[in-house]
Amino acid sequence: MIFPTAAALGGTRGAPALPAMPSAPLPEQTFFSDPAIDRLLGVTMALAAEVYVLRDRLRAIEARTGAPAAIEPSPDADAAAFVARLFAPLAGEQEAKGPL
Amino acid sequence: MSDLPLDAESAAHQRFVAAARSYWRGPLFRTLHAQARGAPDAGRDLVTHRYFAWLERHLQRMKYSGPRGLAAIAQRSRDALVALPFAPPPGLLTLDPTLVPPAYYTACDIHQQPGGLLAELGAHVYRAGVTGGVVDAATLHERFATRIVGDSRVERILDLGCGFGRGTLAFTRAAPAAHVDGVDIAASCVILAARETPAALHGRVAFRQAEATTSGLPGGTYDIVTSTMLLHEMPQAAVRALIVETARLLRPGGIVAHLDFLPPADPVLRLLFEGHARRNNEPYLLEHSRIDLARAYADAGFTHVEATPFDEEDGALATPPRVWRLPWHTIVARKP
Structure with a gap:
């Protein structure tokens, strides 16, 4: 017997393989005073994800060419360090003494 | 993963x-x-x-x-x-195409x-x-099952809203002599749960596609009826129907044990918990928070109702909190 999907076993009546697209736009949740900030942050995060994916693929190519190993010992540690650099400004804290 | x-x-x-x-x-x-x-x-x-x-x-x-x-x-x-x-194998998986x-x-x-x-x-x-998220502490299901079963001799356990069987299988390990049934509304869940059940447990575990409020299982049967992360997924009327069904399913002296979320007292944590409901598409989480479960179980004839903070891993209840976490609680009651 082949591993059954729910539909094959008759267990999910009309279960869609892919969720149906909503017929109307879904409402947007916003968290800032101007929805433009919410959307721009979405663009920023999409770009950050793309940069990380590119970085990951570059590391893979470097590894094949015998380039020196990355500083971080593992992909998970590398991702954590990348994200820490990305999000550091969110706390609103300065790193040097100075006037406001 | x-x-x-x-x-x-x-x-x-x-x-x-x-x-x-x-x-x-x-x-x-x-x-x-x-x-x-x-x-x-x-x-x-x-x-x-x-x-x-x-x-x-x-x-x-x-x-x-x-x-x-x-x-x-x-x-x-x-x-x-x-x-x-x-x-x-026969008995491991029962689906309901009419559900x-x-x-x-x-x-x-x-x-x-x-x-x-x-x-x-x-x-x-x-x-x-x-996997790897806020409900995936490695010890969560094992801790819950072990604490609920304790050293009591248990013959039959029912896991309502069993998902893909994490809690169900944890209860089989905590109560090695027990038969454990898992029920979930989603066929994909009980199929995956059955597929992931080790062959050594076949004959001791059964998964069934059914609504928790109308399980179709025999009444007066179970020593423990349990759930993990089920109550907050249900509107108040369904929770009350679940309590009635639980009373039917348990044998006299049996216990119901839920692992779920109750609002924290810390105002900052409470703000984040209430915001989580909307942000994570949890439409009934706040409604669940407002149910007086102790009263509801007492009204259904249960005794010894206790809601206790649950540490899903070591240090989880530390103050101030080390990480944002869901406010896990065990909710336990006994059928006279």
């Missing part, structure tokens, strides 16, 4: 999202908690709170949706997933998982989604 085969780009994307979520619930949460203590309205208007809220909402979206999201990954893997060999899920369950993509658990590959997507 899961049985979803990831291409290199999707794996990198998911690693980025997981790392971002770790930062969100760790360093960013700690910064927010420190800034919000003593701030007006528990820090609701702090910029850090706005970023925290935005990231909770959108990191979940980035995990599940889009071309590198888990729903699309599962769909691209569909042929491989459905070709996995599986021959459930029509209640409207409250289909009205919303809970957890922002597109299509929810009722989609064909819903359980695979859900399993990949929870």
Whole structure:
């Protein structure tokens, strides 16, 4: 017997393989005073994800060419360090003494 | 992580999202908690709170949706997933093709998982989604099952809303002489749970597709009726129906034991908990928070009703909290 999907076993009546697209736009949740900030942050995060994916693929190519190993010992540690650099400004804290 | 085969780009994307979520619930949460203590309205208007809220909402979206999201990954893997060999022995898996899920369950993509658990590959997507997340502490299910069973001799256990069987299998380990039934409304869940059940447990575990409120299982049978993360997924009327069904299913002296979320007392944590309901598409979480469960169980004839904070891992209840976490509680009552 082949591993059954729910539909094959008759267990999910009309279960869609892919969720149906909503017929109307879904409402947007916003968290800032101007929805433009919410959307721009979405663009920023999409770009950050793309940069990380590119970085990951570059590391893979470097590894094949015998380039020196990355500083971080593992992909998970590398991702954590990348994200820490990305999000550091969110706390609103300065790193040097100075006037406001 | 899961049985979803990831291409290199999707794996990198998911690693980025997981790392971002770790930062969100760790360093960013700690910064927010420190800034919000003593701030007006528990820090609701702090910029850090706005970023925290935005990231909770959108990191979940980035995990599940889009071309590198888990729903699309599962769909691209569909042929491989459905070709996995599986021959459930008699009694292990019972499906109900006539089951029509209640409207409250289909009205919303809970957890922002597109299509929810009722989609064909819903359980695979859900399993990949929870792995490494805020409900995936390695010891959570084992701790709960061990504490509930204790050293009592238990013969029959029922796990309502069993998902893909994590809690069900934990109870089989905590009560090695017991037969354990798992019930879930989603066929994809009970199929995955049955598939993941080790052969050594066949004959001692059974999974059934059914609504928890109308399980169709024999009454007066169970020593323990349990659930994990079920009550907060149900509107108040369904929770009350569940309590009645639980009273029917338990034998005299049996206990009901839920592991679920109750609102925290700390005003900052409460603000984040209440915001989580909306941001994570948990339409009944706040309604659940308002139910007086002790009263509801007492009204149904139960005694010894206790709600106790639950540490899903060592140090989970530390003050101040080390990471943002869901406010786990055990809710236990006894049928006279």
